[in-house]
Amino acid sequence: MKFELNAFDPESKARAGSLETSRGIIETPIFMPVGTQATVKAVNQTDLEKRVKAQIILANTYHVFLRPGLEVIQAAGGVHKFMNWDKPMLTDSGGYQVFSLSEIRKIHEEGVYFRSHLDGAKIFFTPEIATDIQRTIGADIFMAFDECPPFPCDEKYAKTSMELTHRWLTRCINRFNETEPLYGFEQKLFPIVQGSVYPELRKISANFVAEQNMQGNAIGGLSVGEPAEHMYEMTELVCDILPKEKPRYLMGVGTPENILTCISLGVDMFDCVMPTRNARHGYLFTSKGVINIKNEKWKTDFSPIDELFMPEYSKAYLRHLIRCNEILGFNIASLQNLSFYMWLVKEARLHILAGDFTAWKKQILPIITQKL
């Protein structure tokens, strides 16, 4: 894996890069659609590649571990073959889901005992197990097993949790170094900075993570309910510490505004369920502003959903489909929102390359965030 920086914005910390993986080049800044259970909800793989123009997608270790399970993934020859997706993929470590989905869990030094949210089955994840699972899933980039504290979270708990995450990181890296990819493609492990909204903790964590000298670094524990200002403050602080020459991945972020702001702070990679989840509820991101397609005002609006991404279907038609819970409505809305997100980061990249990212950002933000 090789990361090249192609351009820097003169008026912010934004940068454009190229991340070379054994399954192809990812041009940054990039957004990664979330394919929770080895499918980006409501979108097929052909449309994901050709229409949405996704360069890398994410799968959730916790969900894939539960269903279809590792036996199936391994027999398939990895998640890429299983779902017929040849481009890069990233898996999270399962940590976030263990802490957000499982109601019963017990954290020990060794790892976490928790129960499946599906059938209550007792499961034990450790840094070593999470690493082995991600070897079996076979994503190109995979994440260290961390504890993701909630917001709000007192400083004492945040510190204890961060220190555990650091000890777990060392164990993840050891296990990573002792093991090999299973399917003939290189795999890279990204460590995760934690520390909640406490600047001192974030500094300690960013320095610890930077010292590991891995090929990319992630910022976790944000976009968990904190005010945007906290997210931006922590992100900037951490980006300034993490090595410039490595890609920086801000996990689970966010709105279009969050993404553009964090690009300007030096983030290269993003993922979020927002485009697909909002789509299924009829909330659309378009090149002209945001839309709640269920509103009466779209009832007889036969203009295209978005001339740029969805010229063939009208707002009135999509409104009808979403109101009727028709699967095609979920599909069209998801394609629209993902296409918008991919367009947004691509435009950001082009404007960084052109040297006018900051001016463009100032111009585009009021347009794409206005309520139509």
Next chain:
Amino acid sequence: MKFELNAFDPESKARAGSLETSRGIIETPIFMPVGTQATVKAVNQTDLEKRVKAQIILANTYHVFLRPGLEVIQAAGGVHKFMNWDKPMLTDSGGYQVFSLSEIRKIHEEGVYFRSHLDGAKIFFTPEIATDIQRTIGADIFMAFDECPPFPCDEKYAKTSMELTHRWLTRCINRFNETEPLYGFEQKLFPIVQGSVYPELRKISANFVAEQNMQGNAIGGLSVGEPAEHMYEMTELVCDILPKEKPRYLMGVGTPENILTCISLGVDMFDCVMPTRNARHGYLFTSKGVINIKNEKWKTDFSPIDELFMPEYSKAYLRHLIRCNEILGFNIASLQNLSFYMWLVKEARLHILAGDFTAWKKQILPIITQKL
């Protein structure tokens, strides 16, 4: 609208034809995917045309009348523009849904009072209203308003009901002749033969319908729970009476076996929710046999779902998606089943043209109906 017969099977009553509409030619025998609420469930219009190769689709008058409603359809310039489908469409008259979905209804000579299955709103359909609604929807072919009696149904009720359907037919034809298409494309009205499973009633009804000299004729009231032998007996009897030079449409039929058998009895057009509905429950039709994809046996079967129609996704992957209720699973399974149905009628046509339909049917039926 012009119907040309291109070939006849020497060993059965099967025929291959071409039905010319102002939106393109339909090659018969044909299967029409059902687009209940102006969408063929789980499939987009591009895939429907390019991948499934649908030549004509069906929409349900009752459903479209309720949602999005006629105001929206008329403002859009008809259902084709509303849903972005440029090829031929057919609408049923609403009769079937009035009798199958609405729990509260009252049949009068004038028409039917019933309540919406959605919100209980009181609605009145008459032959004239159903005709006007279908003018507004704007399908290329539309159906006379009929009463569709259930199975079983005693002969006395079947006779009374059939006679009402005949009087309604006269009123539909009168209204049809008094009105014009709204959107610049020709529309044709097909009358419907009723008579339940009573040969004498079916004869009377087929003769009455034939005398109307419309441009196509339909057989209704079958595939409502009667044994297949009854369906075949009634279909053959009616086909023998209906004019040879007009297309014959058997409504709501059916399984692949039903379709091939009824093609051999002289039917040209079919529709059924089976391919799409079964798909959403994981029941697949393939060129090698039928599959319940939820079965354990497909867990690690990474062979394509069907080399002919779905080479890119494996059985194990589709099993995973369907078990997880993932939208992509419904999409893939629906594409598979519809592609299979369209392939089946296309193959039937090619073998009628080649003169070996009956031999091919005998050979293919045990293959496609076997349980895998």
